[in-house]
Amino acid sequence: MRNKSKVVLRAYLFGVLFLLLLWQLTAALVQLPIIPEPSLVFERLGQIFADKIAVHAAYSLWRIFAGILLAVLVGYPLGIIMGYFSKADRYLAPLVYLTYPIPKIALLPILMLLAGIGELSKIIMIFLIVVFQIVVALRDGIRAIPAETYYPLYSLGARFRQVFRYILVPATLPNFITAIRVAMATAVSVLFFTETFGTQYGMGYFIMDAWLRVNYLEMYTGIVILSLMGLFLFGLLDILEARLCRWQMK
Amino acid sequence: MIEVKNLAVSYSGLKQKNTALQNVSLTVPQGTVCAVIGPSGCGKSTLLKVIAGLITDFAGQVRINGGEVSPKKLRIGFMPQNYGLLPWQTVADNIRLACRIKDGWTEARAAKMEALCQKLGIEDLLSRYPQELSGGQQQRVSLARVFLLEPDILLMDEPFSALDAITREEMQDVFRDLWEEAGITTILVTHYVEEALYLGQQIVLMAGGQSGGTVAEVMENKWQGSRAWKTTTEFFAKSQELKEKIKAMGARQS
Ligand SMILES: Nc1ncnc2c1ncn2[C@@H]1O[C@H](COP(=O)(O)OP(=O)(O)O)[C@@H](O)[C@H]1O
Numbered sequence A: 001m002r003n004k005s006k007v008v009l010r011a012y013l014f015g016v017l018f019l020l021l022l023w024q025l026t027a028a029l030v031q032l033p034i035i036p037e038p039s040l041v042f043e044r045l046g047q048i049f050a051d052k053i054a055v056h057a058a059y060s061l062w063r064i065f066a067g068i069l070l071a072v073l074v075g076y077p078l079g080i081i082m083g084y085f086s087k088a089d090r091y092l093a094p095l096v097y098l099t100y101p102i103p104k105i106a107l108l109p110i111l112m113l114l115a116g117i118g119e120l121s122k123i124i125m126i127f128l129i130v131v132f133q134i135v136v137a138l139r140d141g142i143r144a145i146p147a148e149t150y151y152p153l154y155s156l157g158a159r160f161r162q163v164f165r166y167i168l169v170p171a172t173l174p175n176f177i178t179a180i181r182v183a184m185a186t187a188v189s190v191l192f193f194t195e196t197f198g199t200q201y202g203m204g205y206f207i208m209d210a211w212l213r214v215n216y217l218e219m220y221t222g223i224v225i226l227s228l229m230g231l232f233l234f235g236l237l238d239i240l241e242a243r244l245c246r247w248q249m250k
Numbered sequence B: 001m002i003e004v005k006n007l008a009v010s011y012s013g014l015k016q017k018n019t020a021l022q023n024v025s026l027t028v029p030q031g032t033v034c035a036v037i038g039p040s041g042c043g044k045s046t047l048l049k050v051i052a053g054l055i056t057d058f059a060g061q062v063r064i065n066g067g068e069v070s071p072k073k074l075r076i077g078f079m080p081q082n083y084g085l086l087p088w089q090t091v092a093d094n095i096r097l098a099c100r101i102k103d104g105w106t107e108a109r110a111a112k113m114e115a116l117c118q119k120l121g122i123e124d125l126l127s128r129y130p131q132e133l134s135g136g137q138q139q140r141v142s143l144a145r146v147f148l149l150e151p152d153i154l155l156m157d158e159p160f161s162a163l164d165a166i167t168r169e170e171m172q173d174v175f176r177d178l179w180e181e182a183g184i185t186t187i188l189v190t191h192y193v194e195e196a197l198y199l200g201q202q203i204v205l206m207a208g209g210q211s212g213g214t215v216a217e218v219m220e221n222k223w224q225g226s227r228a229w230k231t232t233t234e235f236f237a238k239s240q241e242l243k244e245k246i247k248a249m250g251a252r253q254s
């Protein structure tokens, strides 16, 4: 275990070094103010974060959290029902297939009209995009369960509650965590778009604003912070997965 | 007691119905082991699934201890062909599973579980996951689960088939010891003649066919469970006789 975390840490360090090197090289080659040297950015990273970015990061994190939570609350039960009860799937699948491909971002104007340009429409937009990923992940996860897996429970006369707890939840957990991973990445890119409207807060707003003010230092600081936020969230999920899906680890 | 009368089962395929069992009748008296033997595809697993309540769409009569098949009311110990362990549960939780589902976990069971695990030699494996076990070890865990349940009936689908010859014989003995203590009415599906002769008080020979599997012959086997019996010439002669019968059945089919 000790050894393993050492290996992981080394891999992350290597990744960071690699990206920094790439950045440094590009900056040296281009020699334009639009690509400042990484050392310049990191010199003032802590201060810019504390003074300016922290509040924006908090807003973005909150929107990501609220949007994904909402999507889980709706998508998890829906995916379970569609995967387990084939009758329900027969009626719900066409609905999901028809609405899944609609580019939800295109609905933003309507959404802003209905839910206002504030917090709610940003959270709903994340929800709308992410909920499908969760539904499909759960449904397909349940469909991949071999029929024999249920036999020990069915032959004991298990209730649905018990099938849910002992089979459906654990069997779909890896799929579910992957879906959350994808959902977080999606949410960040969605936010970057929606946060340019009707708000003074959020990482999207901050980075676009810095760009418009031609403050490249702040802009890059924002990008680095965004990347660190991703690292933090993904790392959290990895730890969660290692804890909860120990049976799958090799 | 398990009574099956004129059982017929068909699976609905894409184009036509596929009859798996036809006119199957057998009776397993209380506290005995019935070994069911027959070629693969003759419907042995299907028969067990009906008795376990996993297949409810069938014709004919199945009664367990005089009542209907009811997984809710009865305690059915079912060991599917692949041992039926949940990959996401530790060995300990897998053993507890049947009792948990049936009556919730009580401390009273814990002592019995400990004794069982000791007897089965799996007391050191409790925190592992099933995929970290050998086939024989998984088999022991599965046995611990059903015997801890103290079931009304025990249904085992080719429990020892996937094991190597030595482990198989070892597990047959392990099962025999546990069974002698508990005396559970058992149906044991196998495709090994020696296993049927060693463990069954009754041997049901099944035959496959175009119109579904049926019971070809029912034999009494008074020698159940004695280790010495396995080394006699009579045991050898009987197993040859059974093998010939099964071969002859196969010849008639094709
Ligand atoms: N789920 C199923 N759907 C359709 N046909 C099946 C299914 N399960 C088994 N069968 C068919 O029923 C017959 C009996 O199968 P099975 O009970 O598994 O036999 P055995 O256990 O003796 O090998 C076989 O012909 C098999 O192809």
Ligand SMILES: [Mg+2]
Residues within 6 Å of the ligand: B044, B045, B046, B081, B157
């Ligand atoms: Mg079978």
